[in-house]
Amino acid sequence: MADARSGNGTAPIMELIGVSKQFLETAAVRDVSMSVYPSEVTCLLGDNGAGKSTLIKIMSGVYQPTAGGLRVDGHPVVLSSPRAAQALGIGTVHQDDGTLPLMSVSRNFFLGREPVKGWGPARRIDKKRANVMTVEQLTALGITRVTNGEQPVGTLSGGERQALAISRALYFGARLLILDEPTSSLGVREAGLVLRLIQQAKARGVAIVFITHNAHHAMTVGDRFTVLIHGKVAEQFGRGEQTREDLINLMAGGRELESLQAALEELDQSSGTDNSWTPPTASGIKRMPPADPSSFPLTRSEG
Amino acid sequence: MTRAAAGVGDEPGAGRYRLLQVRILRRLVRAPEFGVGVAAVLIYGFFAVVGGSRGFLTLTGTTSWLDTASQLGIIAIPLGLLMISGSFDLSIGSMVGAGSVTVGVVTGYLHQGLWLAVVIAAAVALAVGIGNGLLVARTALHSFIVTLAANLIVSGLGLAISLAVTGTTSVPVAVSGLSAKFFNWHWGQLSVSTFWWLAIALVGGWVLAKTRAGNWITATGGDPERARRAGVMTSRVTVCLFICTALASTFVGVLQAVQYTTGDPTTGQSYVFEAAIVVVIGGVLISGGYGTILGVVLGTLIFGIASAGLFYTGWDTNYADVLIGILMVVAVLTNNFLRRLATTTVKKGRLA
Numbered sequence: 001m002a003d004a005r006s007g008n009g010t011a012p013i014m015e016l017i018g019v020s021k022q023f024l025e026t027a028a029v030r031d032v033s034m035s036v037y038p039s040e041v042t043c044l045l046g047d048n049g050a051g052k053s054t055l056i057k058i059m060s061g062v063y064q065p066t067a068g069g070l071r072v073d074g075h076p077v078v079l080s081s082p083r084a085a086q087a088l089g090i091g092t093v094h095q096d097d098g099t100l101p102l103m104s105v106s107r108n109f110f111l112g113r114e115p116v117k118g119w120g121p122a123r124r125i126d127k128k129r130a131n132v133m134t135v136e137q138l139t140a141l142g143i144t145r146v147t148n149g150e151q152p153v154g155t156l157s158g159g160e161r162q163a164l165a166i167s168r169a170l171y172f173g174a175r176l177l178i179l180d181e182p183t184s185s186l187g188v189r190e191a192g193l194v195l196r197l198i199q200q201a202k203a204r205g206v207a208i209v210f211i212t213h214n215a216h217h218a219m220t221v222g223d224r225f226t227v228l229i230h231g232k233v234a235e236q237f238g239r240g241e242q243t244r245e246d247l248i249n250l251m252a253g254g255r256e257l258e259s260l261q262a263a264l265e266e267l268d269q270s271s272g273t274d275n276s277w278t279p280p281t282a283s284g285i286k287r288m289p290p291a292d293p294s295s296f297p298l299t300r301s302e303g
Numbered sequence: 304m305t306r307a308a309a310g311v312g313d314e315p316g317a318g319r320y321r322l323l324q325v326r327i328l329r330r331l332v333r334a335p336e337f338g339v340g341v342a343a344v345l346i347y348g349f350f351a352v353v354g355g356s357r358g359f360l361t362l363t364g365t366t367s368w369l370d371t372a373s374q375l376g377i378i379a380i381p382l383g384l385l386m387i388s389g390s391f392d393l394s395i396g397s398m399v400g401a402g403s404v405t406v407g408v409v410t411g412y413l414h415q416g417l418w419l420a421v422v423i424a425a426a427v428a429l430a431v432g433i434g435n436g437l438l439v440a441r442t443a444l445h446s447f448i449v450t451l452a453a454n455l456i457v458s459g460l461g462l463a464i465s466l467a468v469t470g471t472t473s474v475p476v477a478v479s480g481l482s483a484k485f486f487n488w489h490w491g492q493l494s495v496s497t498f499w500w501l502a503i504a505l506v507g508g509w510v511l512a513k514t515r516a517g518n519w520i521t522a523t524g525g526d527p528e529r530a531r532r533a534g535v536m537t538s539r540v541t542v543c544l545f546i547c548t549a550l551a552s553t554f555v556g557v558l559q560a561v562q563y564t565t566g567d568p569t570t571g572q573s574y575v576f577e578a579a580i581v582v583v584i585g586g587v588l589i590s591g592g593y594g595t596i597l598g599v600v601l602g603t604l605i606f607g608i609a610s611a612g613l614f615y616t617g618w619d620t621n622y623a624d625v626l627i628g629i630l631m632v633v634a635v636l637t638n639n640f641l642r643r644l645a646t647t648t649v650k651k652g653r654l655a
Binding site for chain 1: 509513515517521522525526529530533534535588593
């Protein structure tokens with residue numbers, strides 16, 4: 001399952017080599033190898049319980065693999081904590097985006113790394129600078145509606161909060177950005193905003209790992225794809241090597257679903273009733289309203 | 304606080320609601336103590352009209368409610384910070400008694416200097432604060448349980464030690480000279496307690512609004528998990544604030560012992576509720592993550608005015624509790640409204 005050389009000829013930022021993670025009896029991740037390159041979006045896809053969350057927790061230093069290893073910039077590393085991963089330029093934006101709604105945009109942006117001025121007991125947060133820099137960073141990513149750093153985050157939309165979290169990670173030096181389901185709770189336009197941010201981060205040379213259930217979103221921005229089923233790599237391919245429908249089938253478990261669909265159709269015909277409800281299968285999805293044509297309604301986000 | 308959403312007539316319904324939401328939130332976040340301030344002025348005005356003829360407005364009347372507010376306020380400020388960080392401290396009640404009885408035993412019974420008593424009391428406070436803080440930060444136990452236990456342990460020990468050593472729970476205090484001036488001194492009729500309160504309020508307000516520590520306190524109360532992920536040392540925040548509440552309540556115990564010339568391990572239990580009440584009236588969210596020191600100060604003033612003011616109306620002073628109870632309900636409802644407003648995600652947000 002060795003990864004091909006990156007399309008643009010650069011060396012990978014991070015490599016996973018035969019990574020496994022065992023929780024007591026259960027193997028959450030089994031022998032996964034993948035490489036993440038700068039200026040590329042690597043999509044990590046799979047059903048609930050496929051091991052996506054475990055895998056990104058290994059990549060962001062929350063878990064240590066029970067077998068296999070990680071390389072960053074070609075050197076073997078042990079990511080002992082999220083902080084250690086951050087020090088190597090690995091930034092993670094979790095599904096809940098990590099913002100605090102009752103605090104201001106700039107206080108959120110600089111939380112834990114506040115710029116200060118003054119000495120001794122007079123040392124205080126440089127609010128003016130924090131506000132200016134926050135608005136600057138957001139504007140650079142195309143978020144123009146936030147013009148005041150004092151605005152509480154609770155007034156931002158879900159997409160804007162994701163944008164805040166992403167710009168924060170980038171500002172504090174992330175070269176590899178792990179995005180855990182950033183579009184799963186967003187509407188169509190909001191998801192579009194986040195996808196655009198992913199493109200922008202990619203254009204800056206950042207490597208992105210994009211976890212999603214939404215094959216459409218993945219196909220829009222992805223350069224390479226890894227599909228996990230039951231903790232194992234089911235398929236790895238590059239942009240344009242598979243159709244969207246192939247991808248949806250893969251994510252849903254492929255042949256398992258096809259046989260289920262066949263069984264359901266058989267049942268339908270034998271009962272003879274005109275059932276207007278379409279089972280939410282791969283073919284059913286294509287008939288969904290055009291707003292979000294290929295999101296997968298059977299699956300919900302993994303906590 | 305005008306509700307008029309002027310100039311948004313061309314927006315669809317969701318947009319108008321959203322603009323209104325943003326507008327109210329911005330205003331409240333800029334001045335969340337606005338409502339408390341209005342309440343304080345109204346209540347002062349009420350007692351000025353009703354109790355003015357009986358002396359509420361005189362210097363004596365004023366110092367009477369300032370005195371009530373001051374000692375309570377010294378505890379309420381660190382408690383406010385602690386509650387903003389998402390924890391609670393019930394052990395403040397017994398820490399007041401511990402401070403008080405320490406002064407009694409050391410000065411009145413052992414005939415040592417007041418400073419020695421202060422050092423011993425501070426050491427006890429430090430130990431209790433660290434104990435509370437570590438238990439809350441390191442275990443999943445709720446601060447309510449941890450500090451309820453601490454309150455029992457400290458008050459039980461205070462009584463037992465006081466009885467064992469001196470044979471009484473009301474130890475006379477013997478202090479004089481310069482050291483006593485720090486705790487019992489008057490400028491005109493103004494007690495030194497009021498100046499201590501002012502100083503602590505200024506420091507607390509500065510820390511919360513201006514410093515990194517303040518940012519960390521608010522974030523810890525907002526969501527400890529997210530704060531930790533962002534790099535905030537939430538355990539350190541919690542432990543430091545528990546030390547502050549313990550030190551402040553011990554300090555009030557020392558003030559009372561010197562001012563009333565009696566060391567009493569049972570004094571101060573009423574602060575357990577009163578301090579929490581004024582913090583909540585002051586606009587601090589019970590669940591943490593939001594609040595200001597000015598709000599807490601105004602909440603404390605309201606409490607002082609209401610409880611001392613009723614004395615000047617000639618009515619039954621028990622009505623003070625009724626008034627405070629009503630204010631608390633109003634404050635909590637306002638806070639909940641505010642939080643709902645701030646945490647409701649508007650789905651159809653307009654994007655540039």
